[in-house]
Amino acid sequence: xxxxxxxxxxxxxxxxxxxxxxxxxxxxxxxxxxxxxxxxxxxxxxxxxxxxxxxxxxxxxxxxxxxxxxxxxxx
Amino acid sequence: xxxxxxxxxxxxxxxxxxxxxxxxxxxxxxxxxxxxxxxxxxxxxxxxxxxxxxxxxxxxxxxxxxxxxxxxxxxxxxxxxxxxxxxxxxxxxxxxxxxxxxxxxxxxxxxxxxxxxxxxxxxxxxxxxxxxxxxxxxxxxxxxxxxxxxxxxxxxxxxxxxxxxxxxxxxxxxxxxxxxxxxxxxxxxxxxxxxxxxxxxxxxxxxxxxxxxxxxxxxxxxxxxxxxxxxxxxxxxxxxxxxxxxxxxxxxxxxxxxxxxxxxxxxxxxxxxxxxxxxxxxxxxxxxxxxxxxxxxxxxxxxxxxxxxxxxxxxxxxxxxxxxxxxxxxxxxxxxxxxxxxxxxxxxxxxxxxxxxxxxxxxxxxxxxxxxxxxxxxxxxxxxxxxxxxxxxxxxxxxxxxxxxxxxxxxxxxxxxxxxxxxxxxxxxxxxxxxxxxxxxxxxxxxxxxxxxxxxxxxxxxxxxxxxxxxxxxxxxxxxxx
Numbered sequence: 001x002x003x004x005x006x007x008x009x010x011x012x013x014x015x016x017x018x019x020x021x022x023x024x025x026x027x028x029x030x031x032x033x034x035x036x037x038x039x040x041x042x043x044x045x046x047x048x049x050x051x052x053x054x055x056x057x058x059x060x061x062x063x064x065x066x067x068x069x070x071x072x073x074x075x
Numbered sequence: 076x077x078x079x080x081x082x083x084x085x086x087x088x089x090x091x092x093x094x095x096x097x098x099x100x101x102x103x104x105x106x107x108x109x110x111x112x113x114x115x116x117x118x119x120x121x122x123x124x125x126x127x128x129x130x131x132x133x134x135x136x137x138x139x140x141x142x143x144x145x146x147x148x149x150x151x152x153x154x155x156x157x158x159x160x161x162x163x164x165x166x167x168x169x170x171x172x173x174x175x176x177x178x179x180x181x182x183x184x185x186x187x188x189x190x191x192x193x194x195x196x197x198x199x200x201x202x203x204x205x206x207x208x209x210x211x212x213x214x215x216x217x218x219x220x221x222x223x224x225x226x227x228x229x230x231x232x233x234x235x236x237x238x239x240x241x242x243x244x245x246x247x248x249x250x251x252x253x254x255x256x257x258x259x260x261x262x263x264x265x266x267x268x269x270x271x272x273x274x275x276x277x278x279x280x281x282x283x284x285x286x287x288x289x290x291x292x293x294x295x296x297x298x299x300x301x302x303x304x305x306x307x308x309x310x311x312x313x314x315x316x317x318x319x320x321x322x323x324x325x326x327x328x329x330x331x332x333x334x335x336x337x338x339x340x341x342x343x344x345x346x347x348x349x350x351x352x353x354x355x356x357x358x359x360x361x362x363x364x365x366x367x368x369x370x371x372x373x374x375x376x377x378x379x380x381x382x383x384x385x386x387x388x389x390x391x392x393x394x395x396x397x398x399x400x401x402x403x404x405x406x407x408x409x410x411x412x413x414x415x416x417x418x419x420x421x422x423x424x425x426x427x428x429x430x431x432x433x434x435x436x437x438x439x440x441x442x443x444x445x446x447x448x449x450x451x452x453x454x455x456x457x458x459x460x461x462x463x464x465x466x467x468x469x470x471x472x473x474x475x476x477x478x479x480x481x482x483x484x485x486x487x488x489x490x491x492x493x494x495x496x497x498x499x500x501x502x503x504x505x506x507x508x509x510x511x512x513x514x515x516x517x518x519x520x521x522x523x524x525x526x527x528x529x530x531x532x533x534x535x536x537x538x539x540x541x542x543x544x545x546x547x548x549x550x551x552x553x554x555x556x557x
Contacts, residue, residue: 025319030100033094033426034097043421044418056456
């Protein structure tokens, strides 16, 4: 079938530019998702930090992060 | 409690992988090819949709000489045969009507009837298995077929979107769910190199792949599509998801319909888990499917109801042993829940903004109003403590009322499944559809799916008869423009 596929490749040549355009758009769409994910992560991170600044709480993992930062800064 | 958090953590992990699809995907291996595709549509009384589906397929942006549509009519008693014959007359070189006189055995048997005939001829280079109600966007098949240029690929699936117009509360819940379960999860599975399930409504296989898995679809279970996916990968071929190849399907618009459809899927998954017990966590023999990562993801999903029950039991035991510790753990659990909810919901909206625009309310309300209230309370530090303090009559001693509220909140992770089951019963027994929908809004659509998973274990344990309960279609689906 691999050979058939290669032979038949020519059949789609009419639409070669369409194929290339679609491929480009799909790759861009996947890159957009990467950007969206980064933005959402930053947004959630900022909200968590804001929450911590406005309402200092007893979140154990925030305390752990603080301890690690203190440990690193003391090195 | 830690086990209870596992499904949350695995969901978070999957969603974190999605963005990486922008950096690692299969698009660099696609080529402009147009293999000869035989499309198999299993049909049992699909008179309301089959005509539109065939027209849509014939008008796909794909070489007509490379396209043959086979409707495998499973002894339909409605106008399906008449429509198929009329379509054959209209497009004699492209549309074929295969009739099974003794039908009713289910989708897999119907498909096998068609696959056998197609594989007997040398014409087809690839086979597209789909459902009678699924409408392909014009370029969807071409987008799927381009991946077959990579000889390592055995099958490709598309992104199925819920396309009922105008749609209602339930169908829009499904529309949102499909962003998370397909557009997101399957991209994550592409990254991991292991696909859990090729959508039964749109799976394109190479001829070699179908031959390698025995030239037929598994008939022993209710999850024939997942069996095909696993067998494809066990035979050393890749299963790929193309999130930009879009097809539209009509999904159930009532709770009973969802219950029937998902119970079939969930029982199929339980059967598959048993059938492939030699695969789990055996990465040397089965790289990918046998990996620790994939096994953890699989079991965290199919065991979600048990994890929810474990969370509740853990909290309740802790409540009687050490209340302050149980209260601390409860708050941490819900903070994790809040962060996961926020991230998954917002990111899902970003993944598919078109669907999000239609079903953002259902996306926000997915966990249900009570869970959302707990999420809200736990998001602002001190509010949960304040609530209990006020219920205690401004004291630190628990009163009867505050004990009840605390126990209710601790148990909610499991109680929500009971509420969802109640919604199902309300609709099924008393046809109080509006009341059932209100209960679902309170308990959540996610918990409904978990309740169905739990029911699937009970049905398997009780060995309830395996019935192919077909989802009824009304032809409301349409390809929506972006």
